Amino acid sequence: MTTVSDEMITAWLDGELSPQQCEEVEQAVAASSQLGLRVARLSRMDRMLAPAYAETLKLPIPERFEAILFRRRAPVWSLSGLRSVFGDLLEPRPLGMATAALVVGVVAGSLLLGVPAAKPGFETTADGDLVANKEMGMSLASLQSGGAAGPQTIRIKLSMVDEGGNYCRQFETTGASGLACLDNDKWKIDTLSPTKATIANGEQYVMADGAVESAIATALERRGVKEVLDQSHEAAAIAAGWKAPQY
Template identity: 30%
Template sequence: MTYDDDTLMAYADGELDPQQRAAIAQAMRDDPAVAAAVARHQALRGDVFAAFAGILDEPAPQRLQAPLPARVHDLDAARSARDALRQQEQERQERQQRRHRAWPRWGALAASLAVGVLAGSLGSGWFGAGGELALARDAGGALSARGPLAQALDRQLAQDPGSGGIRIGLSFVAQSGAYCRSFQLGGSSGLACREGGHWRVPVLADSGAAAGDYRQASAQLPPAVLDAIDARISGATLDAAAERQARDRGWQAGPARQ
């Protein structure tokens, strides 16, 4: 029986079924010409693999690799990140409590305080990049935006570049009907809501970012600020067009939302 070159090459490459391989193996024993042809194909196969062995081990060029998926920043992702941080903090507190079981009860309670800090303990969060006062307390002790921060909350859109160390993030309508906006001030992040013609700041926390290190929208909001947003927001955050309309109307509050 004779075999064509394609069949003998398939035998050399190990691509035939057991019955075909057994038949050709018998033919090689019976016919030196068949054995010689298979040997040639095996030698050629070895030469080809040896020639390209180094290339096959090399990584694919960067231009041929699939691009990484674009990163999307949204409020849900920020909430998930906040929950993960809370879980890590809870685990850290539990480890600390196990190490200090002999502490008095008040010590254990102090160790379990949440990480988010309010403006009263922040030093750099009171001033803008130019040294102008950006936050102040009124007679009742409530924080309000002043100077450059108040101006940014009045006029700056989320898509605008930051100015004077201030960057505006999310804007939304609160359940009370008032407009609220998140912001970054130097290394701090906060939430401001329009009340009585002023921007009241119910929460200000360390964002963990250096001054000028602006993050997109809600991607890096501290847990304390996210909690304040969740407690107030009604519906979705404003898109670019709605944000611009609200600014042009002077952030006038609408009716309270259920």
């Protein structure tokens, strides 16, 4: 009668043996009803282990973990805090005269830097607000961060919820980069700065400059960031049509 070790039996249950070793174990099991019962009991016991802890998988992720990962505790992020998460996207660089103009723009509210109102992708409302036009609005509503389908000329970099509970999306498009926030079903352009970036098929061919990134960082700091959406939450928001997040 063939004898097999406990290690062989356990490896057989886990599918870790070679075909030849499997055959040895199977012959031994077939030759001994006692061994067969023992293997069956081990197998049944092992199958209870994952269900014994399965409930943990269904629990919501505790806020303290989110806070560690995304530093959500601060009601309004500091610029240094934003940099620690967004890294070189917000890397400070010499800004020169552009910075002064940006800061003035931020203090005044919505930020426009040398972008003509008639720029493709945007339109001005009767109240004078710059908003995404229909085509750009559809792109902002439907694209996931980091990618684009088809001949898109817009690329989403990040999605987030501001302190006011509004969804915002940082985007790049050919010739401009900015931050759009959902306001009464319109993607209102909070910040828009001209860049040398060329976006085609969702790919960026020229990096935006530091002044632009700092402008967006300043806008985020002003609005406050409640949550940076990860891929699954972003996908859920897209699927839900960017309805107001529950907070």
